[in-house]
Amino acid sequence: MRRKVSRLFYWAVTMVVLTGVFVVFKSSLGLPDDSQSDVPNGHFLRLRDKINHGQKKIQEKSIPFIVPVENPGVVRKLEGNSNHRTRNVVQEEVEVKPVIEPQDILYKQPYLPKTNMRKLDEVRNFSKVEEEEEGRNLSHPKQQKKTTKNFNTSQRKGSQSNNFDDDAIVRKIVNRTLQKKPSELTLNDIFIGVKTTRRYHKSRLDILVKTWFQNAKQQTFFFTDGYDPEWQNKTGGQMIITDCPTDHHRQSLCCKFSKMYQMYLESGKKWFCHLDDDNYLNVDNLLSVLSEYPPEQDHYLGRSSLNHAIETIDREDGMKTVRFWFATGGAGFCISRALALNMSPYAGGGLFTSMCNRIRLPDDVTVGFISEHLVKTKLTSNKLFNSHLQFLKLFKGETLKKQITLSYGLSEQRSNVVTVPEAIFTIQEDPSRFLSLHCYLYPDADICHRQHAVKFVNNHSR
Known part of the structure; x- marks a missing residue:
């Protein structure tokens, strides 16, 4: 009799312990009670x-x-x-x-x-x-x-x-x-490529490095044809050696642009802007204008140097005559990421030089040929891009503050430069007028403070 009682007691205690263990295990898993579940048959989803x-x-x-x-x-x-x-x-x-x-x-x-x-x-x-x-x-x-x-x-x-x-x-x-708007465009989303040559490092790059390059040091790259340790140091390592020919012919221009375009594709940035080494860039205005165009759509921004579409022969399409607009490289132009990717079957991987040979024209015209004729993206003309082919003396005062790019032309006969009010540099000190223009737009720049100090010393030493 005692054995039966002890066995019953043993089994009762065992069941209580197992029930307690099950309850603890169930609560540790966070499972709700069957009575609280709103799902049929007590299943827990x-x-x-x-x-x-x-x-x-x-x-x-x-x-x-x-x-x-x-x-x-x-x-x-x-x-x-x-x-x-x-x-x-x-x-x-x-x-x-x-x-x-x-x-x-x-x-x-x-x-x-x-x-x-x-x-x-x-x-x-x-x-x-x-x-x-x-x-x-x-x-x-x-x-x-x-x-x-x-x-x-x-x-x-x-x-x-x-x-x-x-x-x-x-x-x-x-x-x-x-209704969420796309992320706001920043300067880091823009790739700025400047095409130059070694013989212009001193005469042209010196002006750019002292002026607008200071506002976009990390976003600007100079594509040249020869190694120059002095200017590699002055640009902070932003000079790209292309090993392209040193002349100004079509082959060398297309070679440099091809390297520039390929580097942009690898950068993953939203916008690609091409400039020449005689352009002044207002970085703030460029960012403001590009912000109006979604980079995930095809956009080709710039200014044509002609008042009509150009005509040329397509040598790979039965010698047909083709007509299209193009943005002159002398004023600078920009293409969106989407357009750059759509151009890659024709220009990527070094194919750009063969496209130049296809129409026998320079790099900026070839970009228009690919964009307008092959990819079917029309040029969006923007009059804020300006080249040396325009009469630049008409740009003066408040008009200067609205432009994206400006340029200059110097020759023995005459100079084609902008008119800067209250210029702090003389014509002899600043023939291109870019130094004076930069100080007019950014009076707190270091070069402007130094020039004011020099003028102060000169005036009081007389």
């Missing part, structure tokens, strides 16, 4: 299964709702009865940038149709949420009243707080995601 379960309930009511899918550029709309295994999918053309991640939205309620939003001052620590549709101001009491009525149609009377907050958060996330 993870977050994804819960979302699918909620979607199934909504579909059974034939209420359309929006869910994110694998393709980051498309949102799909599900209609009709379906479950999480088989779905009747109707795809709409809704572009989403960036993609809405599943963890951002819990589908406890059906996605509300697009409607105006009222101010939400008490929605889960969101201070202010204001939405406008078709230019209407939602702060108006009538708009708020109308919006409240739209929301209340999907809610029980008297239970407005929790459900309304969830719907408002979903609407806020989706709207902000769909």
Whole structure:
């Protein structure tokens, strides 16, 4: 008898211990009690299964709702009865940038149709949420009243707080995601390539390094044809040796541009801008103008030196005559990342020089041939790019502050330079007028302070 009692007691204690271990193990995994589960048969779904379960309930009511899918550029709309295994999918053309991640939205309620939003001052620590549709101001009491009525149609009377907050958060996330603007363009998104030659290092690069190069040191690269340790040091290692011919003929120009273009592709930057070594660049104006054009679209910006499209012979297309516009390299031009990539089958991997030979014209004309004739991207003319082919003395005063690029032309007969008001350098000290122009635009630059000091000393030593 005692043995039977002891055995029963042993088994009872064992069951209690095992039950306690199971309870502890269950609580450590964070599993809810069966009594609290809203899922049939006591099954416990993870977050994804819960979302699918909620979607199934909504579909059974034939209420359309929006869910994110694998393709980051498309949102799909599900209609009709379906479950999480088989779905009747109707795809709409809704572009989403960036993609809405599943963890951002819990589908406890059906996605509300697009409607105006009222101010939400008490929605889960969101201070202010204001939405406008078709230019209407939602702060108006009538708009708020109308919006409240739209929301209340999907809610029980008297239970407005929790459900309304969830719907408002979903609407806020989706709207902000769909309407999110692209990231702001910065100077680091721009690749600036300057084409030069060794014999112009002293006469031309010296002016650029003292002036606008100081505003874009890390973004500017000088493509030359010979090693020069002095100017490699003065440019902070930004000089690229191309091993191209040293003359100014088509082959050497196309060779340098080909190296420049290939380096840009490898940089991954959003914009590529080409300049000559006789250009002054207003970095701030360049950044402002490029910010108006999305780099993920094809854009070709510059100024033509002709008042008509150029005509040439395409030697690889049955000697046909082709017509196109091009941006002159003497004024500088810029191409977007998207256009540069679309040009790569014709210009990448050293193919650019063969394209120059195809039409027997220099690098800037060849860029126009590839962009306009082959890739079908038209030149966007911008009059803020300027070359030495223009009458530069007409640029004076406030007009100088608006330009992106300026240039100069010096000869024994005459000089073609801009007119700088209150220039602090004389014509003999600054024949190109770039030093005076830089001090006019940036009076706090170091070279300007030094020049003022020199003038002060000279005036008081007399």
